[in-house]
Structure formats: C-alpha cells, structure tokens
Amino acid sequence: MISEVNKVFMLSTKETSYIFRVLPSGHLENLHYGNRLKEQDFRGIHMKQNAGAGSSVLYMEEAMSLDLLPLEYSFNGKGDYRVMPLEMEMPDGSFVCDFVYAGHEIMEGTMPMNELPDAHGDGVTIVVELRDKLFPITMKLSYTVFSDCDVITRRTEIINHSKETVRLRKIMSLCLDLLSDGFDVMTLDGGWIKEAHAHRRELSQGMLINDSTTGASSNRHNPGVILMKKETTEDHGRCYGFNLMYSGNHHTAIEVSNHGIVRVIQGVSQHNFHWPLASGESFETPSAVLTTSGKGLNDLSHHFHDFVNHHVISERWQKKPRPILMNNWEATFFDFNERKIMSLAKEASKLGVELFVLDDGWFGKRNNDHAGLGDYEVNRSKLPGGISNLARKIKALGMSFGLWFEPEMINEDSELFRKHPEYAMKVPGRKPSKGRNQLVLDLCKVEVQDYIIENVEKILRDAPISYVKWDMNRHMSDMFSDAVEHQGMVFHSYIKGLYRVLRKITDDFPDVLFESCSSGGNRFDLGMLSYMPQIWASDNTDPVERLKIQEGLSYFYPSSTMGAHVSQSPHQQTLRRTPLETRFNVAAFGLLGYELDLSNLNLKEKEEIRNQIIWYKKYRSLMQFGRFYRFIKEKENRVNFQVAEEDGSIAVLGNFQILQKSSPGFDVLHFKGLNPDERYHVETVKATMDIEAFGELLKHVTPVKLKPGGLILRNARKFYRLPHNVESYDCYGDLLASGLRVNQQFMGTGYSKETRMLGDFGSQLMSAEMKGAIVNGEKQ
Numbered sequence: 001m002i003s004e005v006n007k008v009f010m011l012s013t014k015e016t017s018y019i020f021r022v023l024p025s026g027h028l029e030n031l032h033y034g035n036r037l038k039e040q041d042f043r044g045i046h047m048k049q050n051a052g053a054g055s056s057v058l059y060m061e062e063a064m065s066l067d068l069l070p071l072e073y074s075f076n077g078k079g080d081y082r083v084m085p086l087e088m089e090m091p092d093g094s095f096v097c098d099f100v101y102a103g104h105e106i107m108e109g110t111m112p113m114n115e116l117p118d119a120h121g122d123g124v125t126i127v128v129e130l131r132d133k134l135f136p137i138t139m140k141l142s143y144t145v146f147s148d149c150d151v152i153t154r155r156t157e158i159i160n161h162s163k164e165t166v167r168l169r170k171i172m173s174l175c176l177d178l179l180s181d182g183f184d185v186m187t188l189d190g191g192w193i194k195e196a197h198a199h200r201r202e203l204s205q206g207m208l209i210n211d212s213t214t215g216a217s218s219n220r221h222n223p224g225v226i227l228m229k230k231e232t233t234e235d236h237g238r239c240y241g242f243n244l245m246y247s248g249n250h251h252t253a254i255e256v257s258n259h260g261i262v263r264v265i266q267g268v269s270q271h272n273f274h275w276p277l278a279s280g281e282s283f284e285t286p287s288a289v290l291t292t293s294g295k296g297l298n299d300l301s302h303h304f305h306d307f308v309n310h311h312v313i314s315e316r317w318q319k320k321p322r323p324i325l326m327n328n329w330e331a332t333f334f335d336f337n338e339r340k341i342m343s344l345a346k347e348a349s350k351l352g353v354e355l356f357v358l359d360d361g362w363f364g365k366r367n368n369d370h371a372g373l374g375d376y377e378v379n380r381s382k383l384p385g386g387i388s389n390l391a392r393k394i395k396a397l398g399m400s401f402g403l404w405f406e407p408e409m410i411n412e413d414s415e416l417f418r419k420h421p422e423y424a425m426k427v428p429g430r431k432p433s434k435g436r437n438q439l440v441l442d443l444c445k446v447e448v449q450d451y452i453i454e455n456v457e458k459i460l461r462d463a464p465i466s467y468v469k470w471d472m473n474r475h476m477s478d479m480f481s482d483a484v485e486h487q488g489m490v491f492h493s494y495i496k497g498l499y500r501v502l503r504k505i506t507d508d509f510p511d512v513l514f515e516s517c518s519s520g521g522n523r524f525d526l527g528m529l530s531y532m533p534q535i536w537a538s539d540n541t542d543p544v545e546r547l548k549i550q551e552g553l554s555y556f557y558p559s560s561t562m563g564a565h566v567s568q569s570p571h572q573q574t575l576r577r578t579p580l581e582t583r584f585n586v587a588a589f590g591l592l593g594y595e596l597d598l599s600n601l602n603l604k605e606k607e608e609i610r611n612q613i614i615w616y617k618k619y620r621s622l623m624q625f626g627r628f629y630r631f632i633k634e635k636e637n638r639v640n641f642q643v644a645e646e647d648g649s650i651a652v653l654g655n656f657q658i659l660q661k662s663s664p665g666f667d668v669l670h671f672k673g674l675n676p677d678e679r680y681h682v683e684t685v686k687a688t689m690d691i692e693a694f695g696e697l698l699k700h701v702t703p704v705k706l707k708p709g710g711l712i713l714r715n716a717r718k719f720y721r722l723p724h725n726v727e728s729y730d731c732y733g734d735l736l737a738s739g740l741r742v743n744q745q746f747m748g749t750g751y752s753k754e755t756r757m758l759g760d761f762g763s764q765l766m767s768a769e770m771k772g773a774i775v776n777g778e779k780q
C-alpha cells in the first residue's frame with residue numbers, strides 16, 4: 001500500500017513501513033524504514049537542524065545543510081559530502097546538479113522495463129519526479145511495494161530533455177540514509193570453488209565497498225548485502241537486506257558519516273562506466289531490492305526467498321518441482337562417446353534419476369577446453385547419431401534430456417572465429433588476454449546476439465531437449481566494442497545484450513528448464529534468476545565446502561534456486577573423503593542431482609542412492625520450496641540446516657558434523673517453524689554407512705574376522721552396509737523447539753544400530769511430521 005498526505009509518502013508492507021517527505025527545499029527526506037507505523041503526524045521524526053551546522057555548508061538561504069539529512073537521493077555540489085549516488089557531466093560542463101520534487105504518481109502494479117529484467121506480480125508503485133533547477137533534465141525515482149513479502153524495489157531513471165548531451169559517470173538505483181549506527185555488515189565473498197562465504201564485520205565510521213569488476217556479478221562479491229544491529233542473530237534483531245537485479249558489475253557503498261548517518265548506495269558499478277545521454281534520451285538503472293526485519297536474519301532471508309519465488313522466477317516455474325538429474329561432467333569431463341553416455345544413463349535411470357544432462361564436449365572439436373566454443377555442430381566422432389538421436393535414446397529410458405551450452409564465448413580454434421574474428425571482444429592492436437583459453441563474444445553487437453539466438457534455438461528445435469545448462473566460464477578482459485558510442489558503455493551494453501538473448505530464447509522455449517552457471521556460482525544473481533529459475537551454485541561438490549556455500553547463498557536466495565549434486569569421493573576439488581550419506585544430506589537442501597561415474601559404485605552404494613532418490617521424491621516439495629532456517633553455531637564443529645512447511649506440518653532437519661571429537665558431549669537438536677501445540681512423529685531418515693569406516697573395529701561388529709583394507713573386506717563392502725542412528729519419537733512441537741536430546745555419538749566403545757556413527761564429516765537428517773500432514777499428496 002502507498003499513501004500520500006501533505007507530501008509525506010508512506011509505503012507499507014505487511015510488517016514494514018518506508019516513509020519519506022518532500023522538504024520545503026524540494027529535496028526528499030527519509031523519515032523511517034523499519035517496523036510498520038500507523039499513519040500519524042510524523043513531525044516527531046523530522047530531522048531537526050536547530051543548533052547550526054558546524055563546518056557544514058548550508059543549502060542556499062535555508063538554514064539547512066544537506067550533509068546532515070537522511071535523503072532519498074543526493075546530488076553533487078550543494079553541500080552533501082557523503083558518497084554520491086549520481087555523477088553526471090551537465091550541459092554546462094560542471095558536475096553540479098540540483099534535482100528537486102516536481103510531482104509524483106501512484107499506480108497499481110509494477111512498471112516493467114524494456115531492456116532489464118524486473119520483478120513481476122502484485123505490487124503498487126510510486127514514481128516521484130525530480131527536476132534539475134537549471135537544466136530541463138528530469139529524474140524519476142520509482143518504488144514498488146511487494147507487501148506479501150515485505151520487499152520494496154527501487155530504481156532510477158534520468159531523462160535528458162535539454163539540447164545538449166549529458167554524460168553519466170555513475171548512477172545508482174538506490175540511495176538510502178538510515179539514522180542509526182552500531183551496525184554490522186554481512187557480505188558474500190569468495191572465488192571459484194569457494195563462492196558465497198558469508199562474512200560479518202563491524203561497520204565503523206568510514207566507507208565499505210562491495211562490488212564487482214569482472215563483468216559479471218562475480219564469485220568474488222555477490223551483490224547481496226545485509227546491515228544489522230550488533231545484537232542481531234538468526235532469530236532476533238533488526239536487519240536490512242539489499243540486493244540488485246543485475247548480472248554485471250555491481251557496486252554497493254556504505255558510508256557511516258561523522259554524524260552517524262549510514263548511507264547505502266547500490267547500483268551498476270561506475271568501474272569503466274561512462275554513458276553519454278543525447279538530447280531526448282533516457283537511462284534506466286536496474287532495480288535494487290530492499291527488505292527489513294525486526295526478527296533476525298532467518299526472517300529477513302524468508303522475505304528475500306518469497307520475493308524470488310513469487311516475483312523474480314518466471315511464473316511458469318514457480319513451485320514447479322525440479323527434476324533429479326544426472327550430469328556427466330565430473331564422471332567423464334570431455335572424454336566420452338555415445339556408448340559411455342548411454343551406459344551412465346542406463347544406470348542413472350535404474351536409480352530413479354529423471355533427467356540426464358550432457359555437459360561440455362559434445363560439439364565442434366571440443367575434446368579439451370582449447371577448442372570449439374562458438375561452434376554448434378555436433379561432434380560426430382563422439383555422437384555419430386547426433387543430439388536428437390541421443391536425446392531420443394535417453395527418453396526411451398524414461399528420462400528427459402538436457403544439454404550444456406556456453407553461448408557467450410569463443411575459442412580462437414573454432415570455425416566461428418575463423419569466419420568472424422570480429423565477433424570476439426578485443427582491443428584493436430592488442431593481443432587479448434584469455435581465460436580458460438577462450439575469448440568473450442561481443443554481445444554489444446546485435447549480429448552476435450542473433451548468432452547465439454539462431455544457433456541455440458536451432459538445436460532446441462531439432463531435438464527433444466527439456467533442460468539447458470547455460471554456462472559462462474571466464475571473467476572479462478580486453479573490453480572493447482565498435483558497436484557502442486563510448487567504451488564506457490561496453491560492460492553495461494554486454495549485459496543488456498545478454499538479457500535480450502535470454503529473453504528471446506526463454507520466451508521461445510517456455511517449457512525448457514534453464515539452469516544458469518558460470519564456473520559454478522560466478523553469476524548467482526537476481527538478474528539471471530529472472531530468466532533461469534535455478535543456478536549451479538558451485539563447481540565444488542565436496543559437501544563440507546558446500547555447507548558454507550549453500551548457507552551463504554541462503555541469506556538471499558531460496559533452496560529452489562541452488563543446483564546441488566552428489567559426487568564421487570575423494571572430491572575432485574579438495575581430495576577430501578566424505579560419506580555418501582553426507583553428500584546426499586547436503587545436496588538434499590538444494591536441487592538434487594548426481595554427478596559421478598556410477599560404474600565405480602558397488603551394489604550397496606547404488607541401493608543407497610536409490611533410497612535417497614525415493615526419499616527426496618517424497619519430500620521434494622518441502623526441500624525445494626519449504627522455509628529454510630539457519631542456526632547459530634553452538635559448536636564450532638556442527639552446522640544445522642532445516643526446512644519446514646509454512647504451516648509447520650512437516651520439517652526436515654540436517655545435522656552436520658565437521659570433525660569428530662573424542663568422546664563427544666551430548667547433542668541437542670532444536671526444530672524451528674513447528675506448531676508447539678501439535679504432535680509430531682520424529683525419526684532419523686534411514687541411511688547406512690560403509691563398513692570400511694570401522695577399520696580394525698570391524699571384528700567387534702561382524703562374526704567374521706575381516707582384515708582392514710584386505711580383499712575380503714573390499715568384497716564385503718559390496719554386499720553389506722551398516723545401519724546406524726536409528727531413532728524415533730512422538731512428541732509435541734514445543735519439545736522439539738526447546739530441544740531434542742538425540743542418541744549418543746560413538747564414544748570409542750561399542751556400536752549398536754541406535755548409536756550415531758558420525759565421525760569426521762558425518763551427518764543425519766531427521767524428519768518431523770504432524771499427524772495428518774500431507775506429504776507428496778498423501779495424508780500421513
């Protein structure tokens with residue numbers, strides 16, 4: 001809901017209010033962003049300037065300094081010295097501008113953008129128009145309120161009505177000044193195979209910048225940022241979340257002024273940015289996404305998750321169960337042929353897998369990562385019958401078929417490069433730097449965009465393909481395009497070109513499920529999610545590493561967006577050995593897939609996987625779309641994840657142990673989101689462990705004496721796995737919330753099937769079901 005009384009604007013969601021007003025000078029003052037307030041006389045929260053301004057500069061004749069105000073947007077050269085959301089060379093060559101209120105309009109719905117993705121669904125929008133005092137240049141600040149999920153999106157548009165060209169050097173989507181200090185800030189930082197690690201640090205006077213310069217939203221710093229009061233935890237306290245619907249270079253700066261006002265600006269990065277705006281032209285920023293909660297970080301994340309699931313993901317994929325897939329990448333890399341693929345597919349179908357994905361290496365001369373990118377002709381020596389023939393064979397096994405593409409890239413050793421070297425980005429006269437032996441296609445060029453659209457669409461038309469993995473495997477360099485007027489336009493034009501391609505292909509193939517990927521999670525953002533409902537979270541499939549990655553991402557993105565696969569141990573990224581059970585237990589908190597050579601598994605391991613898949617199919621809707629909860633880490637060697645249905649009828653808790661302690665203490669597991677007055681049946685999800693984990697101790701648990709590492713044991717592993725951690729209760733939700741005292745862990749003495757044999761990297765899943773809960777359409 002949006003209301004206006006005497007130029008005071010009140011934007012209300014279910015539980016929050018965002019209030020600003022027009023000052024007598026025409027500037028916009030932020031009065032409040034936080035818990036929901038009643039409509040009233042807001043003079044009590046006007047900023048007071050009745051004691052002079054110290055060394056600050058006064059705005060014109062008014063006894064007011066812009067530097068001391070919480071503003072909705074701010075402009076250069078009139079006395080505000082904090083970090084600026086706008087830098088523009090005006091028609092007079094100066095960088096001074098002064099935009100003031102000129103009118104506003106409130107409308108139902110969202111305001112779709114032409115070239116950039118935006119949120120959809122029920123919303124109310126207010127557009128406030130500002131006009132420069134000297135030149136006929138206007139600015140529109142748009143706010144859309146998504147009441148259901150306590151989210152407000154903001155964006156900015158500049159329209160040049162003057163006769164001269166103006167030059168944008170920086171234009172942020174959002175500027176928000178909060179009158180509260182004592183904040184911590186959280187960002188997601190990392191790199192390849194260590195994406196999205198959450199870092200929380202104290203915010204003190206000065207400036208903190210979270211940005212990307214790689215051309216993509218990047219695995220270095222995700223665009224999501226959280227500000228929170230020092231005392232805020234997962235379940236208590238005030239916090240503010242910010243994210244950007246954009247897949248290119250982003251920028252967030254947070255400045256704590258010397259008077260303790262916290263300014264947040266967020267938008268497209270000004271790194272190498274320069275945008276000339278000729279007479280009559282306009283520039284539109286991507287949307288920034290804001291939310292706040294007084295109930296801690298889990299609640300804040302639930303706002304973001306609901307926003308993504310209901311307003312970002314295309315309506316056709318909302319709440320739609322995602323298939324369990326098998327991907328051949330870690331099993332074969334480039335070294336495959338039809339026989340190998342079919343034998344993997346046959347095994348996968350026997351285990352219950354629903355979708356088979358053929359990864360990199362199926363086209364051109366792509367037998368390694370030096371050649372072939374840009375070519376779309378199938379490699380007939382690997383797949384003599386072509387893609388359509390393979391897809392049909394896979395369909396005959398009862399699975400659907402998916403295919404990998406990396407359409408934004410080109411190898412110099414490719415037919416495309418030989419024919420169109422000008423399609424690759426490079427600066428004339430300079431040898432371009434390569435990443436993974438490849439160059440970036442110049443997506444600023446319409447002919448390049450069309451080449452991609454035509455070729456990807458041809459393959460999708462010719463074969464029964466129901467899933468596409470859209471990869472992008474390098475950071476950008478040598479940015480130059482002759483398709484733009486100024487080289488400061490290249491990064492942003494690339495992203496606009498990419499969005500045109502994605503919009504066209506996903507509109508033309510609405511039934512194909514697209515999964516975005518960029519060397520794993522190098523482009524995990526709301527822009528990509530607008531076109532592709534899921535993203536491959538990381539090339540790291542080691543579940544211990546995945547805990548950090550999936551937990552970090554969960555602050556901003558729901559489980560329904562995160563591809564997560566069970567892979568072979570020891571893991572290719574860390575050489576760590578982990579139990580099959582844990583690999584599944586972590587992947588089950590995302591979109592489950594398998595990515596390993598199934599022919600290396602013994603019969604018992606295959607049976608274990610078959611059971612995992614049966615279980616996941618039953619709980620799929622909960623695991624993919626349920627409420628996700630994080631926990632405060634009570635013990636440094638333990639991580640818990642949990643999902644619950646919104647009505648509290650079912651929940652699944654994951655308990656993950658990092659390293660085993662000797663003779664460990666007692667574990668108490670707390671459930672969240674359950675109904676305290678309802679009775680639940682709680683039990684550990686059945687899983688078995690490899691008998692090899694017992695080493696010498698095996699002699700105590702089997703009647704037959706087996707030599708550790710010996711031939712008989714190696715054979716016995718194929719036929720026998722040990723049950724453990726068998727435990728169940730019937731109790732009320734109140735007890736489960738206050739803490740369930742679960743069975744003891746292995747203490748160095750004795751084993752029974754009730755003992756929790758976690759060891760290093762061990763884990764368990766526990767389900768809690770209310771009597772009569774509906775699971776997978778069936779009443780329990």
Ligand code: DGJ
Pocket residue numbers: 329359360404471473517518519520536538539
């Ligand atoms: C990077 C992806 O993240 C991997 O899953 C795989 O698809 C490779 N690219 C293929 O080159």
